[in-house]
Amino acid sequence: xxxxxxxxxxxxxxxxxxxxxxxxxxxxxxxxxxxxxxxxxxxxxxxxxxxxxxxxxxxxxxxxxxxxxxxxxxxxxxxxxxxxxxxxxxxxxxxxxxxxxxxxxxxxxxxxxxxxxxxxxxxxxxxxxxxxxxxxxxxxxxxxxxxxxxxxxxxxxxxxxxxxxxxxxxxxxxxxxxxxxxxxxxxxxxxxxxxxxxxxxxxxxxxxxxx
Ligand code: TYD
Numbered sequence: 001x002x003x004x005x006x007x008x009x010x011x012x013x014x015x016x017x018x019x020x021x022x023x024x025x026x027x028x029x030x031x032x033x034x035x036x037x038x039x040x041x042x043x044x045x046x047x048x049x050x051x052x053x054x055x056x057x058x059x060x061x062x063x064x065x066x067x068x069x070x071x072x073x074x075x076x077x078x079x080x081x082x083x084x085x086x087x088x089x090x091x092x093x094x095x096x097x098x099x100x101x102x103x104x105x106x107x108x109x110x111x112x113x114x115x116x117x118x119x120x121x122x123x124x125x126x127x128x129x130x131x132x133x134x135x136x137x138x139x140x141x142x143x144x145x146x147x148x149x150x151x152x153x154x155x156x157x158x159x160x161x162x163x164x165x166x167x168x169x170x171x172x173x174x175x176x177x178x179x180x181x182x183x184x185x186x187x188x189x190x191x192x193x194x195x196x197x198x199x200x201x202x203x204x205x206x207x208x209x210x211x
Contacts, residue, residue, distance in 0.1 A: 004087035005208050006128065007201065008098040010170060011136035012163055013156060014146035015186040016193065017096055020136065023194040024201065028092060031211060035092035036082070040101065041074040044081040050074040055153035062154075068106040068117060075099070076124035084128055092210070098130060100173050100181070105155065108169025109162050132204045134197055135174050138186035140164050 007024075009017040021037060028035045041051040053059065054070045075098070086093045099121050107114045140163040147156065174181040184196050205211040 003090045003208060003210070005092045005132070005201075005204055005210060006083065006087055006095070006130045007092065007204070008095045008100065008130040008133045009136065010097060010100045010104070010133055010181075011186060012138070012140065012143040012167055012170075014143035015136035015138050016146070016190065017136055019190055020134070020193055020197055021094055021096060023190065024094060024197055027198055027201075033092055033205070033210065034090070035094060036086050037094045037096075038078070038082055039096035040078060040098055041071055043074075043078040043083075043095070046081075047074040047077045050077070055155065057152070057154045057157060059154060064106060064110040064112055067110070068102065068112055069120065071102050071106065072120045072124040075102075075121065076126075079124065079126055079128050084126065087128070090210070092205070095130075098133075099125060100133060100135075100170065103173050104166045104169035108172065109158075109165040130180065131208070132200060133177075133181045134200075135170055135181055135183045136186040136193070137167065137171065137183050140167060142187060 009021055011017055025035065025037060040047075041054055042048040050070050050073055054062075054067060054074070083093050083095065102117055102121060103114060106112050107117050140160055143163070144160070171183070174183045182196070182200050184193055186193065202211070
């Protein structure tokens with residue numbers, strides 16, 4: 001059995017995932033635990049190139065099917081080159097987004113069939129599933145309000161109703177997998193959210209015998 005711990009952060013853009021990842025990194029450093037932080041789409045040079053194609057605002061003709069396949073292609077490379085070797089090496093892997101984003105964005109929001117998404121991603125993920133997932137949840141207005149100072153990519157430019165479907169999708173996924181996915185109210189303070197994240201992470205590390 002692989003020993004490392006695979007943690008993912010999910011949620012709409014602007015829910016504070018990056019801040020929480022940084023807070024978690026600080027804790028792991030204090031404990032001298034070996035970890036890597038990575039993200040999707042991207043996380044390896046090849047996957048970052050795929051990311052550029054996916055997010056380029058000029059690619060307005062991209063079909064939903066192409067989009068889903070590109071996310072899966074990026075994920076396949078990321079799993080092979082980064083995530084799987086780190087887990088084999090007993091490291092903690094923190095990943096900003098993973099397959100739950102595909103289910104929420106391409107499945108619930110773009111309305112591709114979940115079955116097709118599961119199939120292509122089972123092939124891409126090669127059996128590597130997160131041990132623990134944090135879903136930072138807030139309403140779409142609050143999330144959009146925190147994005148004003150960034151350059152908008154192709155998916156950021158989607159309308160509010162699209163984001164509402166993404167949010168509802170994430171909550172449904174979390175409902176199916178209560179054990180793995182912890183829903184946290186992203187409107188809480190950074191400290192409060194971090195406390196919740198750390199409580200669950202500590203327990204998972206203990207269960208894996210990593211602390
Ligand atoms: P992210 O890197 O979180 O965006 P940003 O740099 O804008 O904060 O993710 C890029 C976008 O890709 C984001 O809008 C969510 C979307 N996405 C999917 O639609 N499906 C997926 O499988 C993944 C991983 C991301």
